[in-house]
Amino acid sequence: MVPSIGYNKTRTAVFISGTGSNLKSLIKFSRTAKSPISIDFVISNNSKAKGLDYAKKFKIKKKVLNFKNKNLSEKELLSILKINSIDMICLAGFMKILSGNFIKKFKGKILNIHPSLLPKYKGLNTHERALNNKEKYSGCTVHFVNSRLDSGKIILQKKVKISKKETKTSLAKKILAQEHKLYPKAILKAFNL
Ligand code: GAR
Numbered sequence: 001m002v003p004s005i006g007y008n009k010t011r012t013a014v015f016i017s018g019t020g021s022n023l024k025s026l027i028k029f030s031r032t033a034k035s036p037i038s039i040d041f042v043i044s045n046n047s048k049a050k051g052l053d054y055a056k057k058f059k060i061k062k063k064v065l066n067f068k069n070k071n072l073s074e075k076e077l078l079s080i081l082k083i084n085s086i087d088m089i090c091l092a093g094f095m096k097i098l099s100g101n102f103i104k105k106f107k108g109k110i111l112n113i114h115p116s117l118l119p120k121y122k123g124l125n126t127h128e129r130a131l132n133n134k135e136k137y138s139g140c141t142v143h144f145v146n147s148r149l150d151s152g153k154i155i156l157q158k159k160v161k162i163s164k165k166e167t168k169t170s171l172a173k174k175i176l177a178q179e180h181k182l183y184p185k186a187i188l189k190a191f192n193l
């Protein structure tokens with residue numbers, strides 16, 4: 001990624017589906033002087049996503065698109081992103097899979113955070129699978145998005161130790177706390193900062 005010239009930050013949209021704790025941490029980061037991005041739009045596929053409250057709280061435009069018809073939703077999405085001059089996308093707990101055609105339009109400009117040490121545990125139920133496999137470590141990964149699920153170039157990872165008494169809830173909580181720190185760091189790295 002190349003930082004925009006001069007004062008302007010790269011206009012970014014964050015896509016969410018649920019709680020939006022990563023959205024919150026990204027908004028906070030985006031408002032610091034060192035951030036190369038501003039967050040100008042929040043997209044959710046779920047009208048009940050708690051994360052939408054952060055858009056309201058921080059006065060960021062938002063739109064819910066249900067993705068029931070992926071083609072139609074993505075068409076509308078592309079037009080919203082264009083009208084709002086969005087140049088980068090951060091997926092943050094977004095549980096829909098974007099089409100290859102959509103990804104092509106934002107080639108190299110979509111980042112995702114995933115709650116495992118990729119390439120291990122792509123997809124869903126990462127914590128449960130890591131525990132069932134008696135892993136000693138798990139963690140989180142920020143990567144570029146390509147057309148294969150959770151397979152794009154890795155930007156940064158953070159490892160966490162799995163304790164003897166770990167449950168999937170405690171592991172999710174532990175990893176989420178690291179995600180909030182990792183995503184901003186990965187954005188700086190993606191911009192070579
Ligand atoms: C995070 O743990 C994120 O890594 C995960 O969903 C959670 C969202 O939390 N994402 C995925 O599983 C994507 N496949 P948040 O809504 O509080 O940011």
